[in-house]
Amino acid sequence: MTDSVRNVVVGRVVGNVVQAGSATVIPPEARPTAVAGLPPPAVFVGRENELARLTAALEPGGSEAVLVWSVGGLPGVGKTALAVCAARQAVAAGWFPGGVVMTNLRGYDQANQRLTASTALAGLLGALGVADEHIPPEVEDRARLWRSLLADRERMLVVADNVSDPDQVVPLLPGDSRHQVLITSRHRMAGLDHTRLLDLDVLDVPDAVRMLAAVLDISNPDDTRAADNPVECERVAQLCGGLPLAVRVAAALLVADPERSVADLAEALADGRHRLRELNFDGSLAVRAAFDLSYAHLDPDQARLLRLTALDPGPDVGLDTIAAIADTDRTTALRLIRRLRAAHLVQPGQSADRWRMHDLVKLYAAEKAAEDPDHDRTIVRMLDHYLATVTAAGDSHGEVRVGTEAVRAVDAERANLVPVIDLAHTAGHPGHVVALTRALTMYFDLRKLWTEWISTHELALSAARGAGDREAEATLLVKLGLAHGQLLRTEVAMACFRAALPLFRRLGDRVGFAEALNRLGVMFRHTGRSRWAMACHTWARDLFREAGDPKGQLGALHNMAVLHRRLRDLDQAAALHLECLVLCRELGPLLEGRVLDQLGVTYREMGRVSEAIECHRRNLRITEAVADPHGNALTMATLAVTYRVADRLTEAVSCHLEALRTFRAFGSLPSVGQVLKELGATYREMGRDDDAVVCWAEALRVFEALPAVSAGAVADRTRRDLAALTAEVRTPPAASRPGPAPGSPHPTAPG
Template structure:
């Protein structure tokens, strides 16, 4: 089996076949940000709002919201509104109606996030949402810091001076929302079933959305039917919307059912709903009564195959999904999805994606529990898991084709793979978009009886974790994968979860836990007489010890790795060990040894097709050449490194190379060039979340001296 080796220099870097990771310890709690925010990247103005739905009789609420915005504008502060109410009452529709009217005044874009208060897997992490927002605003993924505090600071500096509107949908708490509030004169709407009084300190206006009045609900019913039945049967229409409790969701569902039967009188639907009222408690949430009757009627009117897909989709662990999931569950799913849309049981989420309203999702799950035999539910769950594992594996192949060396175990029957993109970037975007669902599938696999899905899905997510730094999910995925591997008695899988999971711990700053995981993997490799695997852990353990301040012990492990790994057939990992040794030698003042180790490492890494780590070796060669007074050679090596690293958007390593280049310029007497290099290096340290690192502090001190 294979693991992943990494170089040092306060940066994790590279899988065995060339990927990279940036991480380190942030010292202090202050972010240094530019006083002038960057303009939106060309072509990266985000327009993320979902499609609007029909809304009636919300003029009073809209007036309150607009008065609040006008007051905030006069007072030169952000406008924040919390729109709360029952599920299905139209909170999101109201917020979208308001925010869409503001587009002419806010040309820099719209940001949207579903915060998942009603999700079965818990609310969304603010850090993850911030990562998505920053990427949407044009911040390169490698430059997004790991911690919530750093991401919040970068988000606020990125939104200051822009004209944006933000919709935070289905919020759980004020604490979840607060890091997501933009800076400047931007407008944010938050929807929640709760009132979120904690946001009062942030200057919000609270709008409580009530169920529709009878007349407004009748208007919505008439709009849904698009015929004359409401005007012909006004009393029956009033009774029907009263049975729907004034909830727009229930009115739309009942109306869609009637619209599909133009010959049916409204009184027929009224009688049917009245007969179902004793069955509503199973779907009652926070007082949302009378909804299940309407949903049951629509469900029973579905064609049998569409009804079965509806039930099986209720087993899906997230409210949103792509069309390919329906194919995985029922073969040709497209016409069945259309039937569900026609019955208003699904919402269009755009880009070939579909979404359940939370109450409808609960209803579908209840129907699956009642109407689908347990063996069929188990088979459907496995098809869902196989679909996401196969799709994530396809994305993994596009991003890092040499990463996967362990098998994927699928259940019986054909496995449907989603369209995940055509290149590495689009595949990464697909993985990020589906990450909440992938994590939900991963966590449910072991209790459902297929533990191999858990660790294999964690393994397939490696390229996403490595490049976009979702450290919380990285840790959670590999912790669950480790449990699944141990439960299965799969030592090879356990070692993979320990090594790749340990890398995530190391990147997040949990160095002691990372060392424990690497040492456990080393023992397992030794017990199974896997000498190559055991040798690879030498680099891991050395990096952890180096982070823990045990430089001499780390150097001993790097020397052993440099000698043993090529003998075991892994020249690249051996070169990374030489790179780590060069870094240690440079730190201890032995420039000659640093030149030898870095030069040997670069030769091998160039030959192995690893440009990222070859560029890191060139940076070390430039630093060592400077130490021995060879300024021309230092400039040559550093210029090469910068060409490669800029192209790969490796912000932290770019900053390190610029810092050395500033020293070279200063040695030549070119103080202006030295100042420019220092300023640019500090910008990269800041955007990479390393403004508190030792290198950044050194660049800051040098800049002060040069400007003095």
């Protein structure tokens, strides 16, 4: 270049430099930018805390360590709606003068429809005004150009929607945290650096109802269906599981049919077999379609585990059960379930190593599972696993191994026990219905789950009869009678025992016959027919002796002792109790404790109060050692009465109240009523007649609420005692109860 030729360039240089003295280079026409690219707002309800947290995080001056906020959650939970709402608020506040760009990476579409990072960068560069011909072909070069342009811009927000894995979004990240990135994903972006995670849960019922009402109101302000039908709207929200997409579909169905009632929609959704089919609006809004995209993103092993786990009918499922259902080892099951957790298709359950699914995800996965050729074999594996778990909790004498890991394993599955038996019934496995129910009897007895006991035994009884299994039928009748007896349904219990007797006789089962006979004797005792009761117990004892059954013999002798005590033959009662203790040496501590407690009652009535207290205390040590809270409460209640007889009234009240707390926690209403009655008697001894009135009034309400023939007599006695005491102290039962003396326990303290 000579001194006479000097380029004077005005404008941006594009292409070759022209060496021609003064030259004016006219660049291509500038491409407009598109940095206000948020979609129209969707109906947004609730999420106040999440929205406030996310919006505040976008404010200038935040943590330099956080470049990305990742909003995660299951399909249809409202991730995009939250991200867009937060972005709008941040932009409106002036926090991003450089603008906002949004790209949908379509990470869960079919593979050929997903945006690669390279394609997404081309769109973002175009949004900043870069012409197509100036966008480099390689993703690395595009990322460098993108970061260079951002470095020269004022603060900017990038929203990346539907990201399926970190590789899709890493090239899109700015070079510094001055700019911010919001991403939404069905997966947890735990592997993305400088990222803070925000997992989104479903809406609670009130917010879901508000969303339903908002859509109806926007569509037609005169539509009053939501306001007029709050209960039905709550039902729809519950059936949608609070999933915003499902609620939006339900609202669209109502908007499209102004004559349709909310109750009709709720009824249509109530059938779980067809709920996903109903949650579909013209194919454009559909819950199943959203789930399809996530399901297609799983590898075969993950998809299989999702399908099979959905077959468990409980509210959540343990890892050991998942491994058994999938016929795999625990380590593999945990690895796969964690991948499903990362995809927000399962969530942690109520305790460690337990997992749950959203109701609609579970319905979807169960539909898929029904298509598996080994569907029935999977159910059998699950039933076998539950049967093994329950069976392991018992010992060779048919008693629960209280305080062991085996019992804790059954405790963990408590909410699943009845649904699993129901599943065995509906799936056509009567043998498992019967086996599971019989194995669970001892556990139901330990935890005093009378309602569950009765419902499962009625189902198993039907299954046994249908299968022609007379032995199971007879045994289940006895167990069913036991549960009814515990609820003071004496006549129902007696009918069960009487129905079992001829079955055992035809089977030639002398032990079973003796068991039914012994239980029938207890009901005779409860109804005041002592002669019949003694005949039953004596006959049962002889049959058990002949059969060499020490546990059965113990039960009959124990009942004979209690009956002798009722007949005031106290020496004979004590002798029989001591004979029972000899048998207990080979039968375990639980049975020994029960005998000791009743021996203590007999000693108390004999005036041997110190020996009675020692018997009760020995049983307390046993129930504490084996972690039997209900048995402990029974002994506390008995010890309380013995303390009252010994004039140790403060200790008596303390024992009454402790027993009352436990019985209330177990829902053992007959025991609650009885303890309240005895507590009132103790308060009378202390001169606290007002508190006694309160206790007896509450006891009367409990007894009157019991649907039992035998409870009527107890209620009548309590009513008479209460009336007499009320007249004496001239304090009506409905009066405000006085406060207790300072430092003294109040009868309602357990709550």
